[in-house]
Amino acid sequence: MATYDLIIKNGTIVTADSTAKGDIAIKDGKIKEVSVGKPLEATAAREINADGLHILPGMIDTHVHFNEPGRTEWEGLETGSRSLAAGGATSFFDMPLNSTPPTINKENLELKRSAASEKSVVNPYFWGGLVPENIADLKGLHENGVIGFKAFMSPSGIDDFHNVDDETIYKGMKEIAALGSILAVHAESTVMCEMLAKEKLDSGKVTARDYVESRPIISEIEAVRRIISYAELTGCKLHVVHASSRKVVEVIKAAQERGVDVTVETCPHYLSLTVKDIEEQGVIAKCAPPLRDQEEVDGLWEAVANGEITTIGSDHSPAPASMKVIKDNIFDGWGGISGAQSSLNILFTEGYFKRNVPLEKIVELTATNPAKLFGLANKGTIAVDYDADLTLVDLNESFELKKEDLYYRHQHSPYIGKTYKGAVKTTIVGGEVVFDNGQLTK
Ligand SMILES: NC(=O)N[C@H]1NC(=O)NC1=O
Ligand SMILES: [Zn+2]
Numbered sequence: 001m002a003t004y005d006l007i008i009k010n011g012t013i014v015t016a017d018s019t020a021k022g023d024i025a026i027k028d029g030k031i032k033e034v035s036v037g038k039p040l041e042a043t044a045a046r047e048i049n050a051d052g053l054h055i056l057p058g059m060i061d062t063h064v065h066f067n068e069p070g071r072t073e074w075e076g077l078e079t080g081s082r083s084l085a086a087g088g089a090t091s092f093f094d095m096p097l098n099s100t101p102p103t104i105n106k107e108n109l110e111l112k113r114s115a116a117s118e119k120s121v122v123n124p125y126f127w128g129g130l131v132p133e134n135i136a137d138l139k140g141l142h143e144n145g146v147i148g149f150k151a152f153m154s155p156s157g158i159d160d161f162h163n164v165d166d167e168t169i170y171k172g173m174k175e176i177a178a179l180g181s182i183l184a185v186h187a188e189s190t191v192m193c194e195m196l197a198k199e200k201l202d203s204g205k206v207t208a209r210d211y212v213e214s215r216p217i218i219s220e221i222e223a224v225r226r227i228i229s230y231a232e233l234t235g236c237k238l239h240v241v242h243a244s245s246r247k248v249v250e251v252i253k254a255a256q257e258r259g260v261d262v263t264v265e266t267c268p269h270y271l272s273l274t275v276k277d278i279e280e281q282g283v284i285a286k287c288a289p290p291l292r293d294q295e296e297v298d299g300l301w302e303a304v305a306n307g308e309i310t311t312i313g314s315d316h317s318p319a320p321a322s323m324k325v326i327k328d329n330i331f332d333g334w335g336g337i338s339g340a341q342s343s344l345n346i347l348f349t350e351g352y353f354k355r356n357v358p359l360e361k362i363v364e365l366t367a368t369n370p371a372k373l374f375g376l377a378n379k380g381t382i383a384v385d386y387d388a389d390l391t392l393v394d395l396n397e398s399f400e401l402k403k404e405d406l407y408y409r410h411q412h413s414p415y416i417g418k419t420y421k422g423a424v425k426t427t428i429v430g431g432e433v434v435f436d437n438g439q440l441t442k
């Protein structure tokens with residue numbers, strides 16, 4: 001009889017293609033057997049009884065800002081990765097900005113990588129930045145293993161990470177295409193957003209609704225259309241992050257239909273919160289693009305259900321509480337939502353329970369597609385020879401999110417006080433249990 005490190009018994013195994021009750025055997029960090037329909041005949045050093053639980057491939061959160069090195073007091077790789085583990089994520093892709101120095105050359109990448117290897121409890125991956133100053137550094141970043149490049153089409157809010165002009169977009173995309181990599185973009189129109197913000201501020205209009213109106217959906221559409229044109233010009237693979245509206249998704253879909261290699265991400269906050277949340281909670285719920293109205297939330301869920309969204313990432317972009325309190329003017333607070341720990345809870349509650357979105361679809365967008373799109377071999381599903389990155393969830397458990405449940409360095413989030421159905425019970429990274437029964441074990 002085979003002997004394994006770990007056997008998970010009687011769970012409901014969910015992949016992008018199927019849901020079935022079965023057992024999983026793990027050795028040396030890999031899934032070695034998946035037995036559906038009949039019990040697994042083997043022994044193991046440890047056994048987990050997953051009766052009543054669902055087993056999902058761990059979320060691959062393709063969009064976090066962990067701020068380390070250089071701005072660890074905002075979050076950090078330890079607190080950030082621990083919050084992911086508690087939320088059922090087993091890998092993350094850290095954005096190149098909000099850490100100092102930003103990840104815009106291979107030397108800076110190494111600083112981040114060595115910090116992560118010391119501190120992260122889940123698998124770390126890194127985006128490289130594309131900024132006007134670093135076209136010559138893209139090759140070195142690629143050769144040293146970034147999973148792709150990220151550019152801001154509007155100011156990032158961080159002084160050492162400049163947004164790209166059209167010339168940088170052209171040169172950068174040409175180079176990224178030659179490297180065979182992918183460009184992810186924060187797509188909002190600088191000109192539109194700056195003009196509209198100036199009009200608001202000049203006339204003393206500084207409410208939450210004013211902030212939202214200063215960054216309208218059409219400014220995302222303008223930027224997305226433009227960047228798609230450069231993708232067509234250069235042949236560069238493109239990934240549009242944090243689409244806040246189905247109208248943005250439609251522009252991407254039309255480009256896909258004429259053969260452009262473009263994909264799209266949305267985030268749990270655009271799938272669950274509205275302008276009302278920023279009106280009530282102020283800067284805590286401030287992000288860019290901003291939260292929209294309920295019809296946009298519903299529209300994005302339709303896009304999810306129809307297969308028009310490629311990935312869902314948290315865009316966890318934390319900041320100290322002092323930057324998230326409402327002062328006289330909401331325009332001044334930090335734009336970025338703390339949410340890395342809540343992604344799956346939100347998707348279960350708003351998607352699976354409220355809108356009948358299949359669990360398979362949630363797995364596809366949070367694990368399978370991220371692994372495929374960014375070339376992570378052996379991740380993103382539950383199958384023999386794949387990495388044992390798993391999360392066990394109790395879909396019958398409801399809970400109210402409390403401040404003290406959060407593992408973030410700064411325990412604020414627009415999700416505090418909300419009730420979720422579907423709780424993460426256990427998270428396994430490379431065969432090792434890192435979170436179990438409400439406790440971090442690593
Ligand atoms: N700099 C940074 O993290 N910005 C992020 N925050 C946010 O709300 N949108 C972003 O792009
Ligand atoms: Zn962004």
Ligand SMILES: [Zn+2]
Nearest residue numbers: 063095315317
């Ligand atoms: Zn971001």
